[in-house]
Amino acid sequence: MTLKAVPFSERERAAFIERVFAEGKRLYRDLPWRGIDDAYQVLVSEVMLQQTQVSRVLKYWEPFCALFPTIDALAAADTALVLEQWQGLGYNRRALALKRAAEICSVEYAGQLPQTSEELRTLPGVGAASAAGVLVFAHNRPAVYIETNVRTAFIHEFFPEAERVTDKELFPLVKATCSPDEPRAWYYALLDYGWHLKQVTTNPSRKSAHYAKQSAFIGSRRQKRAELLRCVLHAPDGIEVGALYAKLNAFEAREKRGAVDRATFDSLIDDLLSEGFFYLQDDTLRCS
Secondary structure, eight states: OOOOOOOOOHHHHHHHHHHHHHHHHHHOOOOTTTTOOOHHHHHHHHHHTTTSOHHHHTTTHHHHHHHSOSHHHHHHSOHHHHHHHHTTTOOTHHHHHHHHHHHHHHHHSTTSOOSSHHHHTTSTTOOHHHHHHIIIIIHOOOOOOOOHHHHHHHHHHHOTTOSSBOHHHHHHHHHHHSOSSOHHHHHHHHHHHHHHHHHHSSOGGGGBTTOOOOOOOTTSHHHHHHHHHHHHHTOTTOEEHHHHHHHHHHHHHHTTOOOOOHHHHHHHHHHHHHTTSEEEETTEEEEO
């Protein structure tokens, strides 16, 4: 049963803020997407960081932003090229959603991101945390930003004996501590403090009601999808469905696994078609 946090006194709030700022200064991570005011490039970092470790995103963010430096550049790019740049980062739906968001912004917002959380959240792939991240990190505007490291810090401090802590319970605490004068610096400190706690304690974010352990990738449906996408991306003239099925089973054999049955293969292809990764023409699959 979740224990309810004791409401802040002003003294407790001030002490917590002082401690986090001090720890944040000591633990500061100099990441390339920090300290910039380009809202689009901040959004790219926020989307890449969804369900993905910083160490992996560091390899992708700068090359992606160099190739697609503006919303208009991403909107105009071939989908296949965007997906190629995303390969290895995982959760490829994020790349499609980001490109679709860029296409909307290019047409409806003159190549800029909208300025409010409500408008940002209407874009594909942009949820509450990503919208808040843009406001805080690009515009230095206060917002309630809740992600895994923020959860870690607050659960560690205020719910040490609790289980299944909800974001609804964290929301008023996060809101009460967000500095109206320096929200960007505050969340950098909070993120670095939460990241540090994961290294030195049993991960407090596991006590979050929103925590889900990532399933194994090797041998999974996700890995098969990724291999199918890789094969189609490397076939600029397209690839026949039967040939793609053979390539997937050759990959499975190299991984010392049995063949994929045709029903599973067909369902994977159906998913990728419906999500907009591929289109089918004359029994040949091509990237959208």
